[in-house]
Amino acid sequence: MKKSTKILLGFLFGIIALFWFYPFIIVIINALKGKRGIFQNPLWFTRDFTFANFKTAYQALDFTNSFFNSLIITVASVIVITLVSAAAAYALSRVKGPFSSILYYLCAGTMLIPFQSIMIPLLSLFGKVNFLNRTSLVIMNTGLSVSLSIILFYGAFQGVSKTLDEAAALDGAYPFKTFVYIIFPAVSPMTGTVVILNAMKIWNDYLLPSLVVNKDGMYTIPLKMYAFFGETNSQWQLALAGLVLSMVPIIILFLLLQKQVMTSVTEGAIK
Amino acid sequence: MLIKKHQYLAFVLPAVFFILLIIVVPFLIGIYYSFTDSNGLRSSFIGWKNFEVLFQDSTFLQSFWLTVKFSFVSVILINLVGLAFALIVTSHNNRLTKSLRTIFFMPNLIGGILLGFIWQFIFTSAFQAIAAAFHLDFFKGWLSNPSTGFWGIVILFVWQMSGYIMLIYVSFLNAIPKNTIQAAVLDGAKATQIFFFIKLPQLAPAFTISLFLTLANSFKLYEQNLALTNGGPYRSTEMISMYIYNTAFVNFQQGYAQAAGIILFLCVTIVSFIQLALSRKQEG
Structure with a gap:
């Protein structure tokens, strides 16, 4: 390619990016x-x-509180999802049998069900026993995410040789110990993928939390932002300052972990 | 066998419990609900009536067709833009293309509610300013008109999803062996020939994945719809997810809304099976 066309192309790409x-x-x-x-x-x-809008928006969004609500819910859900799905996927990859196949197809099948098709009965189920709070939100997040996570982990465990398990068993390790100390650490790239995919989804989620923890003091960032937007009465300067604050955490995290995030997102889609 | 039966159960039962409690049980209850007139408090069995009424409910039919139209348009645009971006960022390997990749992907990080508000500002204030500055009526009142409101959601969704789909195309483009392309260049192939005869055929599986990912996501779209237009003006931009939400939690016709939820499920399932059949064919 000639140097002049190369510069021209670079210029064109730059304009597209600026526009984006x-x-x-x-x-x-x-x-x-x-x-x-x-x-x-x-x-x-x-x-x-x-800079005054940021101060007003920070207070109106109760930002410290909303941030920690989002953080607690995301971290708790991601930990439970990762442990539960890794354990199940490990057993599925090591023990072949009818129960394992049924479970695998159950995961693949439940992934098809859109959340909107189960939200009404799910809410009435938990509403009837008066169990709508942050704990039940974590439980729901887990239920909604384990299927895909199991399938992702399953692929990774398949790639870990069974001779490792056998060697550990010969040394007298129980399956639980083998899993925790040898096999689970061996798939840490996939653990990273599962953590990132679920964290992004749960951090940004609005619909489910709006149905479960839509109460003062329990608001996550998207919930509080939605409520705040209604209160600003088309005072865009405040709404926009609130939007900037709400976007800052995830953008910072992304800039720190760019490569991992993009690989995880790709892997989650292709597997 | 290294893992004994009771150990196996200890590994899998927590996952089984969560899947049954959160998905399978509500799904089964949901099927029953769709045959009742439940309003959240009491319900009685009414057979197929909900479905019969749904197929004559103009609001439902309108939101259903809107969703189909939206999915069709977004799938095409997102894949075109995503593929173009993928070709751009893989054209050279330097700092510019690396930062382009980051910029193109960035909208995908932001949740639907925030995206909706960002674009609400652009379509109202920024577009208004452009209309006033250049005397262009084209930019006036985008969100107060059903057809431009529809395109508003499409633009938002293309902005959000293209970077994501770009990554899928990039990973398939990178998998094409470098020497295949070098050989073509040595034989005197032009850039367009390389694209159509070498790259495009290798991208077939990426097309299937991307098409159906976009399709599934556009069928389930809710938050962007809520924050950008809230279905307005007059429920004209209300897509199927928002229809289900409003029917269930604003009008409290839960049995009726659940019937629409079952229809959504059937659509997504049919689409997924077509995808499965197609990708099996590609592999075979």
């Missing part, structure tokens, strides 16, 4: 303005410049 990124830019620019500045020109900076 512009929605983020426009949100940040207008979060840094007063109401008048947004009215004058929402497309770029105006002389109206302030």
Whole structure:
């Protein structure tokens, strides 16, 4: 390729990227303005410049609290999902039999069911025994995520040679010990994938938490952002500052773990 | 056998418990619900009536067709854009293409509610400013009109999903052996020939995966719909998931809403089986 075409192409790609990124830019620019500045020109900076919106939005979003609610729910769910699905997948990959096949097909089958097709009975089931809180949200997140996680782990365990298990058994290790100390650590790349996929899904989820923990004090970031948006009464500068705050945690985490996140997302889709 | 029966059970039972409690049991109850007139408090069995009424309910039919139309348009656009992005970021291996990959993927990190609000600002304030500055009526009132409102959700979804689909195409493009392409270049093949005769055929499985991933996701779309248009104006942009939600939790017609949920399930299942059949064919 000639050097001039190469530069031209690079320039073209740069413009496409800028265009793609512009929605983020426009949100940040207008979060840094007063109401008048947004009215004058929402497309770029105006002389109206302030950081005050962030303070107001931070308080209105009860951000520290919402952040930790999101964090607790995400971390607890991801830990339970990872342990439960890794254990099951390990047994499935080592013991072949009718029960294992049934379980595998159960996982593949339940993955087909859209959440909207079970949310009404699920909610009435938990509502009847008055069990709608953060614990039940973690239980529901687990139930909704184990199927895919088991299938992902199953593929990884299949790739770990059974001679490892046999060697450990000869040394007198029980299956539980073999699993915890030898086999589970051997699939840590897949553990990373399962953790990242589920964490992203649960952190961003709105529909399920809105049905289960839609109460003051238990709000996660998306829930609180939705409520706050209704209160801002088209004061976009506040809503946009709230959006920026809400996006910051996951973007920072992504920039730190870029490569792993992109590999995990690809693996989750292809497997 | 290294793992004894009771040990096996200890490994698998927690997972079985969660799947049964959260998915299988509600699913079975849901099938029963769809044959009742439940309002959340009391219910009685009414046979196929919900389904009969659904197929004459213009709001349901409209949201169903809207979802089908939306899925069709988004699937095409997302895959075109995703493939174009994949070709861009694999064209060279330098810092520019690496940061492009990051930028293209970034919208996928953000949850549906936040995405909806971001685009609500763009379609109202930013578009209004463009309309005023350049005297273009095209940019006026996008979310207060059913047809531009529909395209608004499409644009949002394309922005969100293209980077994700790009990654799938990238992984298949990277799997094409380098010397195949080098050999073609030595034989004097043009870039377009390399694309159509070498890259495209290798991408067939990626197409199946991406098509159906996009399809399944667009059928289940809810949060973006809620935050961007909330189904408005006058329920004209209300897609099937939002229809189910509103019918169940706003109008409290839970049996009726569940019947629509069963129809959604059937659609997703049919689509998935077509995919399975297609990818089996590709492998065989």
